[in-house]
Amino acid sequence: MGKNPLGVSALREIIPPQCKREHSLRALSGKSIALDAYNSLYQFLAAIRGEDGRPLMDSKGRVTSHLSGLFYRTINMLEHGIRIAYVFDGKPPRLKSREIERRIEIKEKAKEKYEEAIRKGEVEEARKYAQMSARLSKEMVEEAKKLLDAMGVPWVQAPSEGEAQAAYMAQKGSVWASGSQDYDSLLFGSPRLVRNLTITGRRKLPGKREYIVIEPEEITLQCVLEKLGITREQLIDIAVLIGTDFNEGVKGVGPKRALHLVKTYKDLERILRSLGVRDVEPFLAAKEIFLHPEVTDNYKLEWREPDPQKIYEILVVEHDFNEERVKRAIERLMKAWREKIRYRQVGLDMFFKKR
DNA sequence: CTGTGAAA
DNA sequence: TTTCACAGG
Numbered sequence: 001m002g003k004n005p006l007g008v009s010a011l012r013e014i015i016p017p018q019c020k021r022e023h024s025l026r027a028l029s030g031k032s033i034a035l036d037a038y039n040s041l042y043q044f045l046a047a048i049r050g051e052d053g054r055p056l057m058d059s060k061g062r063v064t065s066h067l068s069g070l071f072y073r074t075i076n077m078l079e080h081g082i083r084i085a086y087v088f089d090g091k092p093p094r095l096k097s098r099e100i101e102r103r104i105e106i107k108e109k110a111k112e113k114y115e116e117a118i119r120k121g122e123v124e125e126a127r128k129y130a131q132m133s134a135r136l137s138k139e140m141v142e143e144a145k146k147l148l149d150a151m152g153v154p155w156v157q158a159p160s161e162g163e164a165q166a167a168y169m170a171q172k173g174s175v176w177a178s179g180s181q182d183y184d185s186l187l188f189g190s191p192r193l194v195r196n197l198t199i200t201g202r203r204k205l206p207g208k209r210e211y212i213v214i215e216p217e218e219i220t221l222q223c224v225l226e227k228l229g230i231t232r233e234q235l236i237d238i239a240v241l242i243g244t245d246f247n248e249g250v251k252g253v254g255p256k257r258a259l260h261l262v263k264t265y266k267d268l269e270r271i272l273r274s275l276g277v278r279d280v281e282p283f284l285a286a287k288e289i290f291l292h293p294e295v296t297d298n299y300k301l302e303w304r305e306p307d308p309q310k311i312y313e314i315l316v317v318e319h320d321f322n323e324e325r326v327k328r329a330i331e332r333l334m335k336a337w338r339e340k341i342r343y344r345q346v347g348l349d350m351f352f353k354k355r
Numbered sequence: 356c357t358g359t360g361a362a363a
Numbered sequence: 364t365t366t367c368a369c370a371g372g
Contacts, residue, residue, distance in 0.1 A: 047356045048371080056372040064372050065356085072357050200357065320372055325358070 010242050011183040014255040019223035022215040025199065029081035029340070031176040032301070033194055034166040037086040037155065038136065039180045041144060044069025046131040052123055053114065053130025058319040066140055067147055067319060071311075074153055075333045076199040078303075081340040085175060085301050086148060086155040088141065089162040093289050095246040095282075107133045143314070150310035151333065156299040164188045164293030174301060177218070184245075186221050187236050187290045193219045230262060236290045237268045240283045247286035250275050303341045306333050 048065035049055050055065040077084045092100060110132035117126035148155045158165035166178035167190035177192040178185040185193050195217045225232060241258040243249025253261070253275065265271045268287065272280045308330045315321040 044356065049356095050370080050372095056370095058372055062372095068371070069356055076357085198356075322371075325371080329358090 009182070010255050011186075011239060014228065014238070014259055015183070015219065015224055016227035019219050019227060021218045023218055025077075025080045025082070025216060028194070028216060031081075032083035032085065032174075033077075033177050033179045033197065034085045034087050034156070034169045034175040035197070036162045036166055036178070036180040036182070036185075037088045037141075037144065038162055039182065040073075040086070041066045041070065041136055041140070042134065043181070044073075045134040045136060045140075049127065049130060051127065052118065053127035055130075055134070062319065063137075063140060064319050064321070066136070066144060067315065068321075070144055070147060071151075071315065072329065073199060074148075074151060075329055075336065077197070078153075078336040078341055079332060081336075083175075083301075083303055083341060084153060084179075085169075086144075086153065087158050087162040087166045087169070088145070088155060090158045090160050090294075093160055093246060093294075095285055095289065099245045107135055143319075147311070147314055150307050150314055152304035152306040152337065154299075154301045154303065156296075156301075159296050160294040161188070161289075164289075165295050166190065168293070168295040169299070169301075174299075183219075186219065186224065187232075187239050187244075188293055189221070189232060191221050193221070195219070228259065230259075233291065234262045234266075236287050237262050237271070239290065240268070240286045241271065244286055244290075246289050247282045250277060303337070305342075306330070306337055308334065 044066045045055060045063070048069050055063045056068055058064050074084055110129045114126055114129035114133055117123075117129055145155055156165060156169070161184075163178070163180060163182065163184040166175075166180070167185040167188035169175050170178045170185075170190045170192060177194045178190040179194045179197050181195055183193070196214045197216050198214065221232065225235065228235070230238075238255065238258040240247055241250055241253050241261065242255055250272070261271045261274075262268075265274065268283065269280050272283055277283070311330055311333075312326060315326050316323050
């Protein structure tokens with residue numbers, strides 16, 4: 001099934017622990033965060049499922065797990081005074097096509113295993129493979145955008161990678177931080193990354209039926225670079241050496257060795273040659289995507305008044321959500337907007353920064 | 356993942 | 364008030 005999907009997740013191992021600051025949600029009040037929408041929607045899609053792994057669906061068989069997650073979590077964030085903006089992926093860079101194909105293949109295999117598990121009545125297995133096979137359709141993405149519009153929550157269409165756009169917005173100060181589970185946004189130059197932005201803080205341990213507590217985690221790029229004693233460009237070099245969504249890494253090179261190499265030789269091409277890599281082009285091309293990603297200034301972040309009727313229409317009428325539940329949630333949303341979101345649109349951060 | 360109502 | 368199990372669509 002191809003190469004081990006190390007990806008940027010391996011970056012985790014060289015993030016200095018001192019650079020991870022845990023926050024309660026309350027500490028993030030008044031902050032704005034640009035969230036990677038696909039990242040979030042996939043999480044919901046994978047997590048919100050019945051015992052046998054089936055996602056939630058309306059009476060017409062359309063998947064609604066992503067809407068449920070998006071709706072309730074966003075309201076929770078707004079209730080905490082956190083201004084969430086979502087960033088949707090645009091056209092993936094050409095270099096990503098191999099990675100995308102690989103993922104599709106994995107999902108198709110997982111789907112086969114899921115169906116097999118269902119036939120055998122293996123519920124636990126079925127659930128696992130159902131999660132792995134989760135895929136977002138175009139319609140699901142459109143519905144998510146419609147729901148956000150109705151909720152008055154801004155979303156941005158990235159020209160290409162959502163992570164890159166979110167990072168750019170954080171760089172410009174349009175938002176306080178970018179939010180994602182991945183570390184890619186640090187490579188894209190986000191000065192501040194927030195991970196684990198959830199309400200319950202419950203995270204299932206892989207395989208087990210146990211849960212551990214997870215708090216939102218803030219990582220600043222400056223801290224990471226200072227502690228490692230490198231530049232952002234060198235951090236990117238490390239990433240492309242171990243492998244990213246846009247290139248395969250060098251066999252036998254992990255995060256630790258990559259860090260050492262980068263500090264020793266400085267220049268990426270020299271490092272690659274010292275490792276016996278003949279074709280350096282794919283590495284340089286991947287690096288270029290992180291250094292100069294395609295982003296846009298064509299966005300406006302406005303948290304408008306939610307439209308209860310539209311929300312009701314989408315969730316209750318169109319997708320069979322429980323009327324009482326939705327009405328209660330809408331009330332929470334309206335209250336949060338009035339009391340925590342409506343004013344201070346520019347954010348208090350700006351105000352205090354200018355002391 | 357999150358809301359909910361029952362149990363602790 | 365907090366914890367828990369379970370359903371949600």
